[in-house]
Amino acid sequence: MTSEVASAAASGANATARFQNDKSPYEAVKDVPKERADKLARRVLEAVHATIREENVTYAEYNALKAWLIQVGLDGEWPLFLDVWVEHVVEEVATSDRQGNKGTIEGPYYVPNSPVISDEKGVGTVPMREGEGGTPLTWTGTVTAVDGTALSDAKVEIWHADDDGFYSQFAPNLPEWNLRGTNHVGPDGSFEIHTVQPAPYQIPTDGACGALIEAAGWHAWRPAHIHVKVSAPGYQLLTAQLYFPGDAHNDDDIASAVKPELLLAPQQQADGSATVAYSFVLDPE
Ligand code: MBD
Numbered sequence: 017m018t019s020e021v022a023s024a025a026a027s028g029a030n031a032t033a034r035f036q037n038d039k040s041p042y043e044a045v046k047d048v049p050k051e052r053a054d055k056l057a058r059r060v061l062e063a064v065h066a067t068i069r070e071e072n073v074t075y076a077e078y079n080a081l082k083a084w085l086i087q088v089g090l091d092g093e094w095p096l097f098l099d100v101w102v103e104h105v106v107e108e109v110a111t112s113d114r115q116g117n118k119g120t121i122e123g124p125y126y127v128p129n130s131p132v133i134s135d136e137k138g139v140g141t142v143p144m145r146e147g148e149g150g151t152p153l154t155w156t157g158t159v160t161a162v163d164g165t166a167l168s169d170a171k172v173e174i175w176h177a178d179d180d181g182f183y184s185q186f187a188p189n190l191p192e193w194n195l196r197g198t199n200h201v202g203p204d205g206s207f208e209i210h211t212v213q214p215a216p217y218q219i220p221t222d223g224a225c226g227a228l229i230e231a232a233g234w235h236a237w238r239p240a241h242i243h244v245k246v247s248a249p250g251y252q253l254l255t256a257q258l259y260f261p262g263d264a265h266n267d268d269d270i271a272s273a274v275k276p277e278l279l280l281a282p283q284q285q286a287d288g289s290a291t292v293a294y295s296f297v298l299d300p301e
C-alpha cells in the first residue's frame with residue numbers, strides 16, 4: 017500500500033495542470049497587443065535592472081535567483097508564487113471602479129463546475145466526509161444588484177480547505193469535490209449553505225516558495241478563509257474570500273488578500289455549530 021502525503025511538488029503540479037487547461041500559453045500571449053507587451057515587459061525588466069544597480073546585486077545572488085526561478089517551475093509553483101505575491105494588485109486595479117461588493121484574489125485552487133448542491137430554495141450542503149472536522153457553519157445571505165434588485169438567477173460557487181488546511185484535488189486522499197459546491201440561489205435571491213469552518217492555512221513550505229519564505233525570514237500563513245465566486249447573467253463576476261474574526265493572520269496574510277469588508281461575524285450556537293449572515297451585491301456589466 018502506498019501512503020501519499022501532501023507535497024509542494026504534487027499540489028504545485030496539480031495547480032499548474034489546472035491552469036494550463038484554460039488556454040495555450042502561446043495563444044494567451046498572442047492576445048496581448050504588441051505595444052502593450054513591449055511596454056509591460058520593458059517596465060518589469062527596468063525595475064529589475066534598477067534593483068540590481070541600486071542594491072549592487074552580486075553574481076552569487078544572481079545565480080541563486082536563477083536556480084530558484086528554475087526550481088519554481090520544476091515544483092509547478094508558478095501559480096502559487098503569482099497568486100500569493102502578485103495577484104492582489106491585479107485584483108485591486110481590475111475592480112477599483114466597483115460599487116458593489118469588495119472582492120479579493122482567486123488563488124491557485126479554484127476548480128470550475130463543482131457539483132450543484134442547492135434545492136429550489138437555494139439551500140444546500142457542500143460535499144463533505146462523514147465526521148468532517150471543523151465547526152459546522154450555516155451561512156445565509158442574498159445576492160442583489162447595486163440598485164437593490166434581487167438576482168434570482170445568481171449562483172454562488174464555494175470552495176475551501178478542510179480542518180487540516182488541505183484542498184480537494186490539490187492534496188491527496190480527499191474525495192474529488194470535498195468542500196466544493198455550486199449553489200443556485202432561490203427565487204428571492206437568497207441562499208443557505210451548510211459547511212464547516214476551514215482552518216488557518218500554510219502555503220506549502222517544502223518547495224521553491226517555501227525556500228523563498230525561509231531565506232527571507234517570512235512566514236507561510238494565510239488566515240482561515242472561504243473562497244467564493246458569485247455570478248449572475250448581465251453582472252460582473254465577483255471573486256472573493258471571507259475571513260473569520262480573531263484569526264492571528266488577518267493582519268499579516270502572506271497573500272495580502274484580507275480586506276475589512278470581507279470579515280464574517282459568526283454567531284456561536286449552543287450545540288457547538290455557528291451561523292453567519294453575509295450577502296453579496298453585484299455590479300452590472
Ligand atoms: C490558498 O489557499 C490561497 O487561497 C492563496 C491565495 C494562495 C495559496 C493558497
Ligand code: FE
Pocket residue numbers: 123125177241243
Ligand atoms: Fe485558499
